[in-house]
Amino acid sequence: MKILITGAAGFIGFFVSKKLTEKGHEVIGLDNINDYYDVNLKYSRLQELGISKEEAECFNKICTSKQPNNSFKFIRLNLEDRNALPALFNKQQFDVVCNLAAQAGVRYSLENPETYIDCNIVGFLNILECCRNNKIKHLVYASSSSVYGLNKKTPFETTDNVDHPISLYAATKKSNELMAHTYSHLYGFLTTGLRFFTVYGPWGRPDMAMFLFTDAIIKGSPIKVFNNGQMERDFTYIDDIVEGVVRILEKDTPTRIEATGRYKIYNIGNNNAVKLLDFIEAIENNLKIKAKKNMLPMQPGDVATTWANVDDLMKDYGYCPNTTIKEGVAAFISWYKKYYMIN
16 A cells, blocks of 8 residues: 555654555655654654655655665655645545654643644644545544543543543644544545554653653653652553554455444553553663652643553454563663663
8 A cells, every 4th residue: 555654753653654664565754853852863763764864854855765675755744734735645646644743742732832733733634634635545543542631430441531631732632533533424534543552662752751761760860750659651562552553554444444434533552551650660670770759749731540441452453462561661771772872
């Protein structure tokens, strides 16, 4: 298939693009390479896919991977661009689209709300319009566990009420689900929303707990432990996430419509809530360094627990996360030391 992956220089988008090209699909990756976190990490991910930094810096120009037998191509483009995005769709005629591009981060949304509306609402509307106008068979898009807000019942199920988001980021993701439902109903194409639960692993985002904790512990700096450590997260290793996303993208469309309908939401996580202090302990044990903990109150927009019920994804797509925290932490730290050249 010819597949568009937005957010291809991002953490999940990079790995999904890599996996799909390895399986023989033609992938065009799109990203605006914004400076929400270190852009050098984004350029390094693209270099792993055969795209040089110099090529990736140019807007609206399709670059071809320099790696042999690699069908990956890249274009730097803003989802909000109402001229360039439709032109790309018209020219390329994608079979399916995987929208992983978004302005992420709960706390960042408290200070930069406009960015979330531009990228997550306006950008997503443009994706939906392009899918409608180009007869895209299937749109898979990133939602978030943040939509569950102050939900007290665990594990979280997609049938739970999600009408009470407590961050603007969560509100934009809930909006994406509603917009996708409308377009599936009105125009008949398949949409699948994936509520991601705390993804971690090599090449991960520097604003996420795995990266922040490892970096601080190695440098001997205190780590910020919110809610005095009384937090639980459904930490999910990147390989398990990618396997689930790729299975959904590859499943035959008519079969999916017959089985689950044109609009569907899934949780995609590890199906297990891990205590934050246990997660920190796994990092400490691997590094053989004790963390200096700065215990802090709950932050605005945060929730105490996330835990995914993934039964539907297991039933419909054979999704089966199997990476332990110990294995995942070891893989991340090994990558971190190599990437930053740390003994």
